Amino acid sequence: MTMSVETVTPLDDTSAQTLARLLAAARAARERAYAPYSHFAVGAALLDEQGRIHAGCNVENAAYPQGQCAEASAIAHLVLAGGARILAAVVVGVADDPVTPCGGCRQRLREFAADDVPVWAADLQTVRAQFTVGQLLPASFGPGHLKHPLKP
Ligand code: THU
Numbered sequence: 158m159t160m161s162v163e164t165v166t167p168l169d170d171t172s173a174q175t176l177a178r179l180l181a182a183a184r185a186a187r188e189r190a191y192a193p194y195s196h197f198a199v200g201a202a203l204l205d206e207q208g209r210i211h212a213g214c215n216v217e218n219a220a221y222p223q224g225q226c227a228e229a230s231a232i233a234h235l236v237l238a239g240g241a242r243i244l245a246a247v248v249v250g251v252a253d254d255p256v257t258p259c260g261g262c263r264q265r266l267r268e269f270a271a272d273d274v275p276v277w278a279a280d281l282q283t284v285r286a287q288f289t290v291g292q293l294l295p296a297s298f299g300p301g302h303l304k305h306p307l308k309p
Pocket of ligand 1: 216
């Protein structure tokens with residue numbers, strides 16, 4: 158699925174500046190990707206509730222399933238820095254179709270993000286597509302489901 162740039166919602170000045178910061182951070186993180194097996198470098202950047210940006214890259218492993226996605230790396234940085242919420246996310250990768258978070262990372266993002274949080278899929282030149290967390294992972298399971306941990 159490809160979306161043209163025209164389908165990306167226009168932003169006010171503050172949001173455009175934040176998006177520019179997220180894009181720069183995700184592209185810089187992508188440069189650090191350790192992807193000797195797939196050769197598919199990914200960078201991610203997250204805006205936290207304090208206005209800070211946390212970035213991450215994918216880190217692969219010779220034992221393939223142990224590889225970590227860029228989004229997971231960025232979330233670890235956010236949590237380590239004392240962040241509690243994700244207010245916006247950018248994923249940067251180079252492919253024919255926009256690089257969106259994998260299924261597992263949609264769930265990882267959802268843990269810290271509301272359904273209306275924007276997720277931008279970008280490459281090195283432009284934003285290719287825009288989604289919300291709720292669009293990427295509808296009717297999701299989350300922390301709210303664990304309010305009653307005891308068996309009824
Ligand atoms: N990858 C990410 O880092 N994030 C995604 O959302 C999609 C996939 C990485 C995992 C692996 O290192 C490489 O891209 C190829 O799948």
